[in-house]
Amino acid sequence: AAQFRDLSFEEFKNEVASVQSSPQVRNFDDVVSRASSVFDALAPSTLYYVSDLQSKTSTPRESSADSLLSIYIVPVQSGIESNIYIDSCWFNSPSRLSLQPDELNVRVRNAGGKNIENLSVKLTLNGVQRSVGTTNISAKSFEDVVLNFTNATNGLQLAEVSIQDYPITYDDHYYLSFNLANAINILSVNGQSASNAAAKLYDSESNFTVTQVSDGALDYSVLSTTDLVVLNEVSNFSSGMIQELMKFISSGGSLLFIPAEKPDLNSTNELLLAMGAEKLANADSSKLNVEGVNLKSKVFKNVFTQWEDRIDLPSVNKHFSTETRTTASSERLLTLGNGGSLLSSYRKDKGNCYVLSAPLRDNWTNFHRHALFVPAFYNIALNSVTNGISSEVIGSDELILISSRLENSETLEISNSENNGSFIPERVARAEGNGVFVHNQIKTDGHYLLQSEKGDTLQPLSFNFNRAESDMNFLTAEEFAQIARDLGIPNFEIVEGDTESLADKVQELHDGKQLWRLFLVLALLCLLFETVLIRIL
Template sequence: MQFLYPSFLWALAALAIPIIIHLFYFRRFKKVAFSNVRFLREVKEETSMRSRLRNLLVLLMRCLALAALVFAFAQPFLPSDREVLKGRKAVSVYVDNSFSMEAKSSVASLRQIAADRARDIINAYGVEDRFQVVDNDFSGRNQRLVGQEEALQLVEAIVGSPASRRLSVVNARQRSALNTEQIDNRITYLVSDFQRNVVDLTAERLDTNVAVNLVPLRAVRERNVAIDSVWFEAPVPQLNQNNLLLVRVRNYGTEDLDNVRLTLNYGGQNKPEGTLKVRAGEYVVDSVYLNITTPGVGRATLAIKDFPVNFDDTYYVTFRTADKVRVLSIDDDGTPIRNLRAALGGLSVFAPTYVSGRNIDYGSVGEYDLVVLSEQPSIGSGLAEQLRQYVENGGNVLVFPPKVADVDSYNTFLSRVGAGSLQPFDEKQREVSRLNAEEFIFRDVFRNRAASLRLPVTQGNFPVGRSGRQEVLLTYRDGSAALAKYPLGEGNVYLSSSPLDGDVSNLALNAEVFIPMLYKMGISSGRRRPVAYTIGRDEVIQTNRRSASAELVYKLRGPGGEFIPEQRVVDNRVLIGLGGQVPEAGVYDLLLGDEAVDAFAFNYDRAESDLTYLDEAELERLADIPNVELLNAANQATLIGDIRERNEGTPLWRYFIWAALAFFLVEVLLLRFWRA
């Protein structure tokens, strides 16, 4: 047996007090008239012996009771296999409040049980110890050590959070807080369901000077179905068409499901989209048609029903459709070919601007969806660099080299954008024999692909060299490219091997090919607008720059409230930094002053959807890491007793308190019922 506070044993000297009292206690005698004294000596001897025995027993009880109290205050214990921690302790308790903790145990949700176990851990220590309570939010108030009472209040304040942290990151956060005060005994607790996708604890990532205790919780059933992701089949949704929206639904459980109902909310109306069958551990991709009739920003919501984990049952999406394609036509004198002007000016879907190559406002180029370069004899280095930056930032450039083009200047530009080079002009009639209907530019343009299309014919062209990123859209009979696409950055360069002049090519006269080609090139930016962003993962979003006075700033407003994000203007875009300010999933409007200029959808991270936990064997292997212990969280009394045994050994002070009370009781009984 050992003592936590052996200095209290000096109090055993107080045992002399009852002994001294006993030795110097002289009882007064009374004179009693007695008629017959013949048996007086015998009675006196017998009474004196019994009285002496009783007094000795009372003295013994008092000494034993006092000694038991001294031992109790000295905190005796039976040492365990590990060294007992003596003195003050700094304790950090991590409570996993991620969405996976919504799963149910046999009695309550895992999050509620985690809070109960955190309170048990804190109460198992003394009031002089210091505590940190940390959850996945990593808020500033949780980065300091507090007293026991305040730590219990912090546990009460924990609510569910969309954040998900790897355990190595959590442990590093704990160690940082424990180092804020000079306390030698540093202990951490991880109260979690220990999902596989967050457990990354290794000996190299832990500090051997800090004890790590694992407190695993278990759900009754590992079942969850989630909408994993949503995306449009086409690069951009189109106005007045049935746009195909693809939805991936994943079954994270171990049971096959055949009655997962999918619904779509669009335009304020809920529409059932059918019932899905999803096998255990697999996913299905379902298709939903979205008929967009209103230009601008649209929003839709897809949902399923699942219990008890339901944070991932809803997926919000936003999209933008333009009613007009803004086209900048650049040529030698600002007067484009008649057929090009007729195509751009004759249809309401285009908003054209015509400039000459010498009068270009480079600062406004980024405002256009498509730049058409035609009848431009050469491309200067300044224009070439501006077009390259424009394409990299998501623009689209369509190049028609004229018959008298300076091939060297064109090839210099084409090499900058990674396109194929032009060979000298070849005056030879060629016919386009194939149209690439699988590529976005011509996909879904013609109702009957087998029908005979009147494809362009050219009287001469610049043979185009092959490039690794080349995608041919129109092909001559000899297999060479008549029109090719080259992606660069977030945009695209489209290169025609023949001029647009009607004397050389009849492409501009072929409206059934030329008009949809121009329109879809204008909306085919490689910078695909995401239909949604992930809370906590996508911290920077972008929108097109809007002209505004210096006093106006962008604001985001949605289900989680209204806030002013960080904002930075780069070229023709505004980069908006979220900084973890989006707390709740939903659609947030981007406001410039009081005007809503854009909208973005935010969804919770699906990392918490996978309810796959470490099994017992894997947890035991984690416990093999030095200074890592595995605790049993199933029983409250067992957990508290285990913690106290690890910190104090097997405490015996309670037994000495009960012994002291028993000795006092025996003393009272002796004095009450044993008459001398």
């Protein structure tokens, strides 16, 4: 019951009978803090904490109890010592494309004391089973299972990963969802007589839709449907163009900058500074080799099956030197022998920026003819699309970002097709973007849809029960007491026993030790002794 008022015994029994299970997870400190805030701060109060003392939720972390609050810990046996559950799921790549092979990583934990063999892990996508894997898991351990599948056609993708375990079943399902695009939209803005190396590569891939325009004919309205903008040897940038490009980047777009041979450094550096990138200086005619590849970056991760020290790498005949301006959001992807960079990446708001220090021309570099060119530019394009994978935890009440562009006044709705339930979430605007809070209105795990006022589906939302109570590690009463003493928690006592003795102990704690029977017997004995003395005397 969420209310706090004095109850008669009958009212109390009715309230207890009406209590239902909840997806909310409250740890010991939360309960004590809540009790302290509800009770009269100036009056002695009593809290009975009835729990199986599961370690993740019942371990005290801080001494927040009031000295006037007496805490009685009543341990109960859970009766369950084993549990297998799906801990988490993730993709290695942020982008998904329709009709392309993919793999989903699933972490499954065995919280019990026995080894598990041949556990089946299933993936269902839009109601159709798409992949099955099996795994063996040692006691008190976990295994990561890779489920291979082919993405369906474009649109909403509602995924469910499941196992079979008993008797705890709430954590046997894991829900996630995302939007799937047919292709990645690439806009190549070309300067006069620009090289076509980048556009030629992208145009050869069926996963990419490439539009080419000259820098003087750019229609800014197309940026809203573009994933990656390639600034291909544009020599001059107007303030209006810079402003529109920054809006595009800030809203989550990606930009690839390829310098012109003879750029206007003032306007070019104005754009680069706005992007958070290093400014271009004069051209350096030193012939240099690339001597470092950032294998941890998203662009080159998994490109090499095995790295060799003498591997052939791109070179430059000349390049633009830069004014060093290293920031926390910058990465050097291809480092030259003089410490400069051939290719760098920068994170700006919600978008990504990539900067080359040389045009893709033979008299400048051989990068566009090197084997690294294809995976580098391919991965830049792939990483320009984030499919907005949704996998929320019920009760966490964290901000859920909205990927669609919306009017500030538009009212949104979250609905569940399974039970036809719906509610209006709170809309907020933050630095990281527009989003919603659900404020504990989600009670059941599964798939939900975020919809506009017109009823259009903006994006799928998937919710999972909190896994905090899935772990089967428990504290003993002695372990709990020791932790509480170490933290200096005042006025706590462990109350143990079977159901009948517990009732007597609780009654005794409430009323004090009842000694009237003893005093009555003593009084009768005294009277008897007095009578005997009188007769003797």
